[in-house]
Amino acid sequence: MTVFAFSRIRRILALSALLPLALTACGTSTQASPAEPPPAPDSAVQAVFATTDSDFPNPERGFYHASATGLEALDAAEMTQAYADGYRLIYVRINLDDYRDTDLPPAFLERLEAGFAVARSSGVKLIVRTTYNYPQGETEYHDAKDAPLARVKSQLAQLRPLFYRNADVIAFMQAGFIGAWGEWHTSSNNLTTPENRTQIKDALLDAVPPTRFIQFRYPPYIHDWYPNPPGVTAALKDNFRIGFHNDCFLASQTDVGTYSEDPATRAQEQQFTDALGDAGPFGGETCNPADDPGAIPRTACADILAEGARYNLTYLNDGYYRRLFHDNWTKGGCMTEVRSHMGYRFGLVSVAHAKTATHGGALAISIVVRNSGWARLYNARPVEIILRDPASGEVRRLEANGADPRRWLPGADTTETLKISLPADLPAGTREVWLALPDADSRIQADPRFAIRLANADNAAKGQTWDADLGAFALGTTLDIR
Structure with a gap:
């Protein structure tokens, strides 16, 4: 300054x-080749996404x-x-x-x-x-x-x-x-x-x-x-x-x-x-x-x-x-x-998950995410899956295991399998599936102003949209809870 x-x-x-300097080992970052969409499990729901500039x-x-x-x-x-x-x-x-x-x-x-x-x-x-x-x-x-x-x-x-x-x-x-x-x-x-x-x-x-x-x-x-x-x-x-x-x-x-x-x-x-x-x-x-x-x-x-x-x-x-x-x-x-x-710029490429799941059970969601920014994310941040009741608007936020957004490197596509434990008290019914990247700190984790917005274009026909109040992106897919 x-x-x-x-x-x-x-x-x-x-x-x-x-x-x-007497450098002994340096180099530029290695960019991964673009990832293929995740394989679709039997009876899977799949979606692809458009990015936005x-x-x-x-x-x-x-x-x-x-x-x-x-x-x-x-x-x-x-x-x-x-x-x-x-x-x-x-x-x-x-x-x-x-x-x-x-x-x-x-x-x-x-x-x-x-x-x-x-x-x-x-x-x-x-x-x-x-x-x-x-x-x-x-x-x-x-x-x-x-x-x-x-x-x-x-x-x-x-x-x-x-x-x-x-x-x-x-x-x-x-x-x-x-x-x-x-x-x-x-x-x-x-x-x-x-x-x-x-x-x-x-x-x-x-x-x-x-x-x-x-x-x-x-x-x-x-x-x-x-x-x-x-x-x-x-x-x-x-x-x-x-x-x-x-x-x-x-x-x-x-x-x-x-x-x-x-x-x-x-x-x-x-x-x-x-x-x-x-x-x-x-x-x-x-x-x-x-x-x-x-x-x-x-x-x-x-x-x-x-x-x-x-x-x-x-x-x-x-x-x-x-x-x-x-x-x-x-x-x-x-x-x-x-x-x-500047910095990171994350956009979803594709997603796949099962059509149905059992409350109290587990859910795996495969995603491909592209970082088109110049840098990685340096501070830790969780990945959340939000299940939203389309009738009542009630949401359940579930932290996913198996992914660290700090590893989503610039210029690369990364394939992840998100693992979610579904609450035993989750009512049966159909839920919209959303993805969120909230802040890691509990003091501001629920504040959507601190959530990362994905670089994906809204598509009303597919039900894909960014919601600033939720700080989350609708994947346009649904999950039947049984």
């Missing part, structure tokens, strides 16, 4: 602070709105308007400018708690960064101060219960704390030394709930800790929680100091972040190319479409430095594609 950046600082970072918002992805205030003063009217404008991600800072030398007072922590409550009531999730300064000019930049290592660690310990209580509305954490704007450079307390930054990384991993990722600013730092990013299976098994945010995406050959000025080293760093995007989330913002002498910004549709897909872009600032980037994407005719393909 750097509003003012300075070329000499960026060049110093590229030349000295960011060390060359329509642009619609979804949780934890897309263009984000940057809050005009810190989390401690998050404004409900602003958040309500942001939701109405289609934003589901809000970038917000925790401003610790007044607490570099003291503990965080209880009143301040209560204001932060209230800020999280505002996000929850508004239907949005947050990208959170904690900072000790936010310079608005060169003088402020040179005077920017952070806090000593001991203070950073003690305040993270204070923030830990707050983060755990509000994990439901935290989409991603940006590491913050260090240097100007919390961007992990120009520390006034030597926090960017390898030992100090590693201690802060470890303190962040302890303070942030284990269900949430932490994004760091510079690839060489991440490479020092994790030289070989895991694949998706290993990342899920080991609960890998590290991502990358690039605050000058596409702005110059080096992304204004994000990558090395040496072409060979830069290629290695980019290969590393390419691999990292399979395991952890990537997002950020564009910035002013003039901050890097001789910059050649990558402003065409071909650039954002290629690099968005390559690096698994999940989110991007919608408000900063639009002139060269966002405006050009609109003129070039690709803005709708950019908006709709």
Whole structure:
């Protein structure tokens, strides 16, 4: 979220602070071949679905709105308007400018708690960064101060219960704390030394709930800790929680100091972040190319479409430095594609299940789902089957086993068999079958604003439709309960 950046600082970072990488194993994500429709069991009901190119918002992805205030003063009217404008991600800072030398007072922590409550009531999730300064000019930049290592660690310990209580509305954490704007450079307390930054990384991993990722600013730092990013299976098994945010995406050959000025080293760093995007989330913002002498910004549709897909872009600032980037994407005719393909984009291809089932028994539903987005889903989320009585409208929500939407990889079709236990008290009769992807957290699981909308077209003739009140998609099939 750097509003003012300075070329000499960026060049110093590229030349000295960011060390060359010695990559030993990297690569791009492997895309599965399109899956065949699931085999139909005897006496099965089957359905196929059409996808839609329509642009619609979804949780934890897309263009984000940057809050005009810190989390401690998050404004409900602003958040309500942001939701109405289609934003589901809000970038917000925790401003610790007044607490570099003291503990965080209880009143301040209560204001932060209230800020999280505002996000929850508004239907949005947050990208959170904690900072000790936010310079608005060169003088402020040179005077920017952070806090000593001991203070950073003690305040993270204070923030830990707050983060755990509000994990439901935290989409991603940006590491913050260090240097100007919390961007992990120009520390006034030597926090960017390898030992100090590693201690802060470890303190962040302890303070942030284990269900949430932490994004760091510079690839060489991440490479020092994790030289070989895991694949998706290993990342899920080991609960890998590290991502990358690039605050000058596409702005110059080096992304204004994000990558090395040496072409060979830069290629290695980019290969590393390419691999990292399979395991952890990537997002950020564009910035002013003039901050890097001789910059050649990558402003065409071909650039954002290629690099968005390559690096698994999940989110991007919608408000900063639009002139060269966002405006050009609109003129070039690709803005709708950019908006709709950031992050995951799930659409059903086909479904099959038995015509009848017994209450108290089991039901298997085979689905093929396509992720046409640029990234996978990074935060856990259940799959629900909803059985709806077409006469009374009564619904029963049943969590399905056997599927993890975080494994639905970009550019691939995935075949799953959902396994559902039918309640013993489920009355006999015909039920419509719906599919839902609600939030995993019980505090907002029933709130349809936090459910994922599938990228399927409504088809009234087939009974296939999205219902915003249910946060679910009607499969157009029925199940007879006996």
